[in-house]
Amino acid sequence: MKQYDVIIIGGGPAGLSAGIYAARANLSAVLMEMGMTGGLAASTEMIENYPGFENGIGGPELAMQMEKQARRFGLEMVYAYVSGVEKQGDDFIVSADEQNYRARAVIFAAGAKPRYLGVPGEKEFHGRGVSYCATCDGAFFRDKVVAVVGGGDAAVEEALFLTKFASKVYVIHRRDQLRATKYVQKKAQENDKIQFVLNSVVKQINGSELVRSVTVEDVLTGSQSELPVDGVFIYVGHEPSTSMIAHLVERDEQGYVITDEQMRTSCPGLFAAGDVRHKTLRQVVTAVADGAIAAVEVEKYLSQREQ
Incomplete structure (x- = not known):
């Protein structure tokens, strides 16, 4: 069994x-990552609010640069699906792809996954018109009509x-005002291809082989209508990927891990960072700060164990 000072779960x-x-x-x-490094940031076309890049930087490019930097310092990376984390004495056993790894500390940074709408047609048309990543799938909808929910x-x-691809983009939102920052809203309002459908919720996604329309309900009147669309992109929040450590740490009612300012969880030696953590702001800049703090605190924790 391979042994480490620290195992980092999640490559965002x-x-x-x-x-x-x-x-x-x-x-x-x-560092153990089951997919591509970069997490949700890598699926964002342009990040404009990360300090140091006057004109913004592409999410995939930023992720790639972070990975190169980590490798340059000698970080080992394993691409594997982590299926479990258990405490064994003062150490941890991490199970990944039918292998076990031992560590004196763990930094849990597994991020979050998109929240589903939970409406008829969503599961059936996933990958056939329903998507949770415009950067991944947007090019498939060239000259087509799509809806964004959120x-x-x-x-x-x-x-x-x-x-950049679609001929028209509906933005469907349940409230009468968007929650996006004013700067982002202004850019969208100035774009002729975007049409807002406010005070509305998606009740059903319709089609045969592929998506053909969405049934939309006005939350004020209860009346329903059908919007012809070729694709539906869903952005109604995220759920933290914390189930594998639920038995070890204290979480809030939404499943986010509760930590102190040193990223320490209720389980000694287990630290949490990034979108899995209970906090007020989830951005690349705060995730990076969390990760740095967690690593520094791991070093202190291991030093104290040796005394």
Whole structure:
């Protein structure tokens, strides 16, 4: 069984930042990621509010640069699906792809996954017109009509991205005002391809082989109508990927891990960083900060164990 000072679970900005700091501190560290590094940031076309990039930087490019930096400091990376984390004495056993790894500390940075609408047709047409990633799938909808469901920054930013391909983009939001920042809203309102459908919710996604329309209900009147669309992109929030450590740590009612300012959880030696953590702001910049703090605190924790 391979042994490490720290195992980092998750290769998004929080995990990569933790990896950079852990490797620089000369800890034996491995980062485990089941997909591509970068997390949700890597599926964002353009990140405009990360400091240091006057004209913004593409999400995939930022993720790639973070990974290169981590590798340069000697961080080991394993692409595997982590299926379990268990405490064994003072150490942890992490199970990934039918192998076990031992670590004296764990930084849990597994991020969050898109929340589903839970309406008829959503599961049936997933991959056949229903998507949760405009950057991944937008090019399939060239000269087609699509709907974006949601009113936050992610929804409106991805609607703007989709205008590069689609002939028309509906933005469907349950309230009378968007939740996105004023800057992002202004950009969307100035785009002729975007049409807002406010005070409305999607009740059903319709089609045969592929998506052909969405049934929309006006929340004020209860009346329903059908919008002909070829694709539906859903951005109604995220759910933290914390189930595998639920038996070890304290979580809030939404499943986010509760930590202190040192990223320490209720389980000694287990730290949490990024979108899995209970906090007020979930952005790349806060994820990176979380990861750095977690790695520094792991170093302190391991030093104290040796005394």
